[in-house]
Amino acid sequence: MQPLLRDLAAAYSERYSYVSFDFAAMGSTAGLEELRRGNADLALVSRELAPEEETDTQTGNRLLAPTAIAQDAIAVIVNERNPLRSLGQHELRKLFTAQVTDWGELGSTAGEITVVSREDGSATRSVFEEQMMNGRTVTTMALIMPGSQAVHDYVATHEGAIGYMSIGYLGTGIAALAVEGIQPTRETIENGTYAITRPFLLVSTANPNEQVTAFVEFARSPAGQAIVRRTYGEATNIGR
Numbered sequence: 001m002q003p004l005l006r007d008l009a010a011a012y013s014e015r016y017s018y019v020s021f022d023f024a025a026m027g028s029t030a031g032l033e034e035l036r037r038g039n040a041d042l043a044l045v046s047r048e049l050a051p052e053e054e055t056d057t058q059t060g061n062r063l064l065a066p067t068a069i070a071q072d073a074i075a076v077i078v079n080e081r082n083p084l085r086s087l088g089q090h091e092l093r094k095l096f097t098a099q100v101t102d103w104g105e106l107g108s109t110a111g112e113i114t115v116v117s118r119e120d121g122s123a124t125r126s127v128f129e130e131q132m133m134n135g136r137t138v139t140t141m142a143l144i145m146p147g148s149q150a151v152h153d154y155v156a157t158h159e160g161a162i163g164y165m166s167i168g169y170l171g172t173g174i175a176a177l178a179v180e181g182i183q184p185t186r187e188t189i190e191n192g193t194y195a196i197t198r199p200f201l202l203v204s205t206a207n208p209n210e211q212v213t214a215f216v217e218f219a220r221s222p223a224g225q226a227i228v229r230r231t232y233g234e235a236t237n238i239g240r
Contacts, residue, residue, distance in 0.1 A: 001044040001200050003168065004070070004231045008219050011227055015218075019211060025147070028123035035064070035203060041212050045201040046072060046166070047123035062206040069219045070200040070228045073184040074128055075167045075176040077152070079159045082110040086178035089195060092132060095162060098139035103160065116151050116163030117142035124148065127198045128164050132179075164196075168232040 002025055009021040024034070031043035032053060049066050056063055076092060078084060084106060087095075094100040096115055103110035117138040118125035129137055145151045148165035155161040156173025167184050170176055176184055179195045188194035202219060204212050218224050 001046055004200065004228065005044055007227050007231045008215075008224055011223065012215055012218050019215070027119065027121035029121040032064070032203065035205065041204065041208070042215075043203040045123060045203050047127050047198050047201075049201070049203065064203050065206050065208065066201040066203045067216050067220065068199040068201055069216075069224070070232060071189055072198055072200055072232070073167045073189045073194055074124060074132075074164050074196040074198065075170060075184045076132075076162065076164050076179060076196075077155050077170075077174045077176055078162050079110065079155055079157075080173055080175050081159050082108055082175070084108045084110075084177065085175060086181055088180055089132060092177075092179065093134070093136065096133060096138050096142075097136055098141055110160045112160050114158055114161040115139055115142040116154050116161050117144055118151070118164075119144050119146060123198070124164065124166065128196060131196045131198075132164075166232075 002023060006023065009023075013019055013021065024040070026034070028043070028045040028047055031040065031045060034040040035043040045066065049064065051057070054062065054064050054066065076087070082103065084103070087106070091100070091106060095106075095113060096117075098115065100106065101113050103113055115138065118128075125138070129135065143154065145154060145163070148169040151163040151165040152169045152171060152174060155163045156171075167176070182188050182194050184194045184196075189197055202216050204216065208216075
């Protein structure tokens with residue numbers, strides 16, 4: 001979410017020059033902890049909040065206020081020299097749990113498989129494991145990368161690699177696999193046919209200050225949603 005929020009913040013600061021932004025790059029879970037501690041006004045979270053994160057289970061009081069600003073998909077990517085372009089979920093689970101270790105078992109010529117994953121606490125990883133892996137964890141032999149850009153860069157330069165990342169980072173050197181024959185596109189995200197999707201949330205405390213509320217409203221406004229389209233391409237807009 002960081003590139004998207006930098007673009008939104010830049011546009012907002014042009015309108016309201018007295019507002020400034022400081023960003024800290026970390027996983028969604030760590031960002032929520034900073035918000036709870038009072039060290040941040042907003043957390044950027046790329047997954048649904050758990051009920052116990054949003055509401056105090058004992059008192060029923062609301063703790064955090066999430067606002068969806070976009071709908072993202074997690075693309076499964078391979079090096080562009082890998083001839084495979086589509087795999088089923090069963091095959092992908094075998095790949096990411098290291099039950100299959102050579103591309104030749106799947107009809108490719110890419111050789112030994114290198115699994116690239118995200119760190120513990122990454123929302124991208126938790127959504128991938130929940131929705132693609134049916135709760136199974138990615139192999140402990142996976143190379144761990146700190147962000148989607150790092151995953152992209154490694155897979156783009158290693159022919160045998162496979163990883164997963166936000167579709168906002170799709171670029172040269174890689175190819176997004178169709179999952180069960182369905183590519184991650186704006187249409188398949190909107191109609192729910194692509195297998196791995198998640199919201200982009202701006203999360204504040206239950207009673208945010210006026211400046212935080214105004215920025216969140218801007219992110220959901222037509223001007224903010226135009227930035228979502230421009231920055232994240234295939235990511236879908238949230239209602240006005």
